[in-house]
Amino acid sequence: MAERPRIVLSNDRTDALAQQLLVAFPTADFRVCNSYDALPSLIDSYHPHVVYSVRFDGTQGFPRDALFGSGGPAWVANGGAGTDHYGAWDPDRTTVTNTAGVAADMMAEYVFGGFLHFTLDVMGLQKDKAAKQWNSRTVAPLSGKTLLIVGLGHTGRAVASRAKAFGMTVWGTRANPTAMEHVDEVHAAGDLISLLPRADFIVVSTPLTAVTSGLIGPEAFGAMKRGVILADVSRGGVVDQSGLLDALRSGLVAGAALDVFETEPLPADNPLWELENVLISPHCSSVYEGWEAASFAMFLENLARWTKGAPLMNVVSPSRGY
Structure with a gap:
């Protein structure tokens, strides 16, 4: 050297x-x-x-x-x-x-900002405020819910520690499953499909590789619990964007906080822009x-x-x- x-x-x-x-x-x-x-x-x-x-x-x-x-x-x-x-x-x-x-800590804060955006119905509150309407609402707690973290690297572990502060049950996947602090169950990456039906919230924080490209695709969406909320802070390409669009439109995925996309910047004609149950950010969760x-x-x-x-x-x- x-x-x-x-x-x-x-x-x-x-x-x-x-x-x-x-x-x-x-x-x-x-x-x-x-x-x-x-x-x-x-x-x-x-x-x-x-x-x-x-x-x-x-x-x-x-x-x-x-x-x-x-x-x-x-x-x-x-x-x-x-x-x-x-x-x-x-x-x-x-x-x-x-x-x-x-940037792991900042990305974890982004994830929970996204989750709370949907569980507190921030969009609905903003509409009521604009209309000066006092509508009765019920907010949804994170406590008692199950969070599945796809990829327990630095970011995934930072998300897990914060999830525990909210009283969530935390599961995660990684290539080499070993016990981790703040994670109730650590599973092999190959167990993903069997875990999805029981997850109320999903965080995708795995790198984009030949193995993870399209990982959250048709089979994964088919296994998800209806009404799940998803946050993607991985890389564009891990989550199949077309499949996600269909899942959002049908209500299978109730809300998605998306910081990464298959094409960046996200083209103006992409239909994701039009969906109210999507939070879009310009790949800035780590900035x-x-x-x-x-x-x-x-x-x-x-x-x-x-x-x-x-x-x-x-x-x-x-x-x-x-």
């Missing part, structure tokens, strides 16, 4: 990142890159050892070939958790890390004041490890996607 590695900071806003880098490594050898188009030529001319990469302008046009081509860096430090926009890579040639966990600084701080800690030849944190397996 180079003691003074060549580093590229690839993001649309790099001034603050550069300042953080220089505070931690005053003699750092680095370049900044603020556009997808400029990254390939910079990598070709500068030959960085490390690229800190943020997907700041969507997936279309993302310069993954420059990162993983023959002249790419030895280490790609992804500034977020999801790495599906990288496609496949050779882990023997390129190490990829992510910042999973940095909070200070998230970039927190993500970059994790990178700097890893960079210190890199220069010392120590193992890196949060190394991503291309086969698992996390």
Whole structure:
């Protein structure tokens, strides 16, 4: 490992990142890159050892070939958790890390904001307010309900801890089921269909991989309890959007808080926009004041490890996607 590695900071806003880098490594050898188009030529001319990469302008046009081509860096430090926009890579040639966990608490708050939006009928309350009508209403408690978390990674575990504060029963799935704090039952990922009929609320927080693509599809919707409320903070493609649309229209899914979509930005003609039982957000559940600084701080800690030849944190397996 180079003691003074060549580093590229690839993001649309790099001034603050550069300042953080220089505070931690005053003699750092680095370049900044603020556009997808400029990254390939910079990598070709500068030959960085490390690229800190943020997907700041969507997936279309993302310069993954420059990162993983023959002249790419030895280490790609992804500034977020999801790495599906990288496609496949050779882990023997390129190490990829992510910042999973940095936004877990915020994403858990988003999930429960979505749940409460529906259980408290915020939409109905807003309509009554606009009409200046005092209508009697009954709100629905979270306490005593069963929450199924599809993917017990950092975000899933943060959701579980908050669910317990609301008095919920918590189940979850993961590839390697082991007992976890705040989770009443941990099941194998393959048990999903058998668990869905008993879930009142569902959180989808699993990475998008070849295995999880379309995971919440026809069979899953067919197994769900009528009136379930769903929150999706995974990646577009894990939940089959067409199937979800049908489930929302029929009332099978009573409400859905959706932060991710198969196509982003969500096209204006997508029928999801028209449904009152859908809460739409622009892939922002992990975006909070200070998230970039927190993500970059994790990178700097890893960079210190890199220069010392120590193992890196949060190394991503291309086969698992996390």
